[in-house]
Amino acid sequence: MLKLSHISKTFNPGTVNEKVAIQDLSLHLEKGDFATIIGSNGAGKSTMFNAICGDFLTDSGSIVLDGQDITFMPQHVRAKNIGRLYQDPMRGTAPGMTIEENLALAAGKGGWLSRISKSDKERFREQLALLDIGLENRMNHPVGLLSGGQRQALTLLMATMNPPKLLLLDEHTAALDPGTAEKVLNLTKRIVEEHHLTCLMITHNMQSALELGNRILMMDSGNIVLDIKGEEKKGLTVEGLLDKFKVGVGKKLDNDRILLSNEK
Amino acid sequence: MTLATALSLGETALKLGLICSLTVLALFLSYSMLNVCDLSTDGCFTLGAAVGAAVAVSGHPFLSIIAAMLAGICSGFVTGFFQTKMGVDSLLAGIIVNTGLYSINIAVMGGSSLINMNRTDTVFSMMKDVLADTPLKGRADILVALIAVAAVIAFLVVFLKTRLGLAIRATGNNADMVKSSSINPVFTTIVGLCIANSFTALSGCLLSQSQKSVDINIGQGMVTIALASLLIGGTILGKGGIFVRAVGMVLGSFIFRLVYTVALRFNMPAFMLKLVSSVIVILAISGPYLKRQWPQLKRRMTHKKGGF
Numbered sequence: 329m330l331k332l333s334h335i336s337k338t339f340n341p342g343t344v345n346e347k348v349a350i351q352d353l354s355l356h357l358e359k360g361d362f363a364t365i366i367g368s369n370g371a372g373k374s375t376m377f378n379a380i381c382g383d384f385l386t387d388s389g390s391i392v393l394d395g396q397d398i399t400f401m402p403q404h405v406r407a408k409n410i411g412r413l414y415q416d417p418m419r420g421t422a423p424g425m426t427i428e429e430n431l432a433l434a435a436g437k438g439g440w441l442s443r444i445s446k447s448d449k450e451r452f453r454e455q456l457a458l459l460d461i462g463l464e465n466r467m468n469h470p471v472g473l474l475s476g477g478q479r480q481a482l483t484l485l486m487a488t489m490n491p492p493k494l495l496l497l498d499e500h501t502a503a504l505d506p507g508t509a510e511k512v513l514n515l516t517k518r519i520v521e522e523h524h525l526t527c528l529m530i531t532h533n534m535q536s537a538l539e540l541g542n543r544i545l546m547m548d549s550g551n552i553v554l555d556i557k558g559e560e561k562k563g564l565t566v567e568g569l570l571d572k573f574k575v576g577v578g579k580k581l582d583n584d585r586i587l588l589s590n591e592k
Numbered sequence: 593m594t595l596a597t598a599l600s601l602g603e604t605a606l607k608l609g610l611i612c613s614l615t616v617l618a619l620f621l622s623y624s625m626l627n628v629c630d631l632s633t634d635g636c637f638t639l640g641a642a643v644g645a646a647v648a649v650s651g652h653p654f655l656s657i658i659a660a661m662l663a664g665i666c667s668g669f670v671t672g673f674f675q676t677k678m679g680v681d682s683l684l685a686g687i688i689v690n691t692g693l694y695s696i697n698i699a700v701m702g703g704s705s706l707i708n709m710n711r712t713d714t715v716f717s718m719m720k721d722v723l724a725d726t727p728l729k730g731r732a733d734i735l736v737a738l739i740a741v742a743a744v745i746a747f748l749v750v751f752l753k754t755r756l757g758l759a760i761r762a763t764g765n766n767a768d769m770v771k772s773s774s775i776n777p778v779f780t781t782i783v784g785l786c787i788a789n790s791f792t793a794l795s796g797c798l799l800s801q802s803q804k805s806v807d808i809n810i811g812q813g814m815v816t817i818a819l820a821s822l823l824i825g826g827t828i829l830g831k832g833g834i835f836v837r838a839v840g841m842v843l844g845s846f847i848f849r850l851v852y853t854v855a856l857r858f859n860m861p862a863f864m865l866k867l868v869s870s871v872i873v874i875l876a877i878s879g880p881y882l883k884r885q886w887p888q889l890k891r892r893m894t895h896k897k898g899g900f
Contacts, residue, residue: 407774420772422765429758433773440756487772 329526330357330494335379335389336550349375350386351550357494362520362527364537366569367547373530376547377496382406394493411487411525413480413500420483423472427463427482428452430471434486455485459515477508481515488519495520497529513540534566544569548577597857603734605853609846610737611802614795615818616825616841617744622788623822624837625752626781627764628675631686633792633818635693636667637811640793641800642700645707648801653713657797664793665786667693672782697808705808707800714801733802740798744791745838751787752834760784813866820869821845823876848872 332355339347350372357363367373379386380393382403390399398406413420421430431452432444449467456464459481463474471479480500487495497516501509513536520527528545531537537544544561546554546569554576556564564572574580615637622630640660647656667689674685701707720732728735751757762770763780770777792814800806825844829836852865860868 402776404771404774404776407772412772414768419766419768422762422769424765425758425761429761430769432755433758433762433770433775436773436775438755440759441754443753443755 329359329361329394330355330380330528331390331392332356332376332380333390333392335386335391337375337379337384337386349550350379353389353551355545355552357526357528359526360524361543362525362541363529363543363545364541365528365530365545365547366532366534366537368549371547372550373547374498375550377412377498377528377530380406380494380496381410381412409493410496411492411494412496413483413487413498415499415502417476417479417483417503420486421471421479424470426468426470427456427474428467430482431455431486431489434489436490455489456482459485461511475508477504477512480504480512484512484515484519488523488525491523491525493526495525495527497527497531499530499532502532534569538564538566538569546573546576548573553577601853601857602850605849606846607733607737607802608799608853609821609849610734610741610842611795611798612814612817612849613741613821613842613845614744614798615792615814616821616845617741617748617838618788618791618795619815619818619822620838620841621748621760621791622785623819624826625761625764626784626788628682628781628785629686630668630671630785630788631683631815632667632671632689632693632789633686633815634811634813635690635697636664636789636792637796637799637814638697638806638808639663639667639693639700639811640796641806641810642697642707642796642808643793644797645709645712645800645806646700646702648709648712648714649707651713653715653718653801656801657715657794660793660797661790664790667793668785668787668789669782671789672785676778676781694808701806701808707806709801709804709806712804714804715798716802737798737802740794741842744794745835745842748838749835756780756783813869816866816873817848817869818845820872820876821848823873824848827876 332353334352334354335350336348336352337350339345339349353372353376365373378384380391382398382401385400390397392398393406393409422433428444428449432448435448435452437448452467453464456467461478461481463478463482471482474482484500500516501512504512516529517540519525527541529540531540538561542561543555543557544564545552546556554572556572570580615633619630619633622628640663643663644656644660647659652659671685671689674680674688675682678685680688698705716733716736719736723729723732723735752761759770759773759775760780760783762773762775763777763784767777770780796811796814800810821844822841823844824847825840825842826837828843828847829840831837848869852868855864855868856862
């Protein structure tokens with residue numbers, strides 16, 4: 329489904345701020361793969377997502393999504409096939425517009441001059457009801473009035489309304505309180521299973537990295553250093569994972585968020 | 593002041609308020625919706641006036657309206673193109689286009705800085721002929737302006753609910769979200785500026801035709817006057833649907849003109865208009881900011897006096 333071949337990206341080349349963010353990274357995701365990604369601070373996790381989405385062009389290598397080479401495709405064109413959630417719940421929705429209007433934009437049906445029809449509203453209401461957080465009765469409220477968790481759930485719905493070929497989740501529950509985070513995570517699990525989405529999820533929570541999906545990717549210094557799948561992943565524990573990382577990379581996993589969340 | 597003078601003052605304010613509210617509605621689209629402060633407004637206003645006058649003088653009063661709006665669309669396109677495709681900052685793009693338009697406007701006016709339309713058929717003079725034997729006699733100017741404002745508001749109410757309209761609003765609200773909805777923000781920004789500038793040009797065209805002349809400075813300071821009206825309107829009717837807010841813009845424009853007309857009546861010299869509008873804009877924008885700063889300032893002062 330997704331094939332990254334030898335992509336590299338260096339920021340500010342030739343200056344004192346030069347930073348090699350991704351180096352010769354290759355990844356092959358099968359259709360229906362759900363891979364969780366963990367890694368050190370600055371390992372290039374989000375940069376990899378940015379490269380896939382087209383926030384910038386990679387310095388070398390190619391990106392192929394479902395047989396189509398998207399390496400040089402503009403960002404908004406790629407977005408047709410890629411759904412994305414950011415850590416910041418504010419980034420995925422327009423706060424000054426109503427829930428209904430946000431959904432209408434995400435639905436992307438009809439011509440430029442089409443308006444929200446009654447059947448659209450009905451469909452939006454049904455889909456909102458599935459989120460089970462009472463948004464279906466607030467369709468005319470501005471999104472800015474919603475809580476972070478509600479906004480993230482709405483963004484998730486918007487990103488998967490037309491099931492994308494690839495769903496990218498960038499620590500999308502990290503800014504939420506634990507209760508809400510769990511709810512959004514369960515929602516994610518359900519939606520991914522329902523549409524059989526191919527999905528990449530960055531997380532700092534080792535437990536959910538182990539529980540979710542069929543594959544774990546570990547990143548360090550701009551590359552994927554461990555790729556655990558199938559039977560090998562099933563028996564894995566948090567300690568086992570940390571050990572594997574240490575062996576694979578030759579140093580301890582260095583991510584303050586992971587360490588903090590494990591202390592609890 | 594007698595009742596008659598009061599009424600005539602009100603009428604002048606209403607006419608000017610309505611005509612200039614078209615520029616306010618243009619900023620409502622570009623400034624409030626698209627979140628772009630379009631500083632080409634002054635030049636575009638004059639462009640509309642100049643093109644409208646040139647076409648009207650050659651004997652096409654209705655075509656002059658369309659020509660002025662098309663000219664506005666072109667001007668908006670250039671401003672939009674600069675800021676989305678050429679990497680020019682949006683404020684700078686507006687200023688540059690505004691400067692360039694000065695030469696274009698004089699060229700449109702045939703090299704002179706003044707066009708007189710005293711003997712020219714305009715939409716206003718035609719409406720006057722139509723209304724000659726009706727009870728509305730003498731209200732032709734206001735009626736024409738009212739029709740234009742109603743048409744623009746109706747367009748905005750319908751348009752901003754379409755998919756394109758929603759996309760333009762979202763572009764000003766959260767550009768990231770627009771991109772991830774597979775919409776090109778370059779496209780929405782340019783379309784939004786084209787539409788807004790067509791309203792600005794229409795506004796200029798109508799003002800010049802109602803006062804039967806254009807001079808090159810007709811649009812000077814328009815952006816500040818329109819912003820002042822927009823902010824006044826937003827304070828009165830800032831909450832609610834598009835229709836309510838658009839009506840608020842017209843109301844703001846009327847109130848601004850009314851205050852100004854009354855001030856003129858009390859011997860304020862006419863050249864003060866622009867200073868008054870600047871002060872209103874400054875007060876309206878900095879007011880909420882200073883209000884937020886006030887608690888901190890108070891704390892500092894109590895501290896200085898030896899308190900906690």
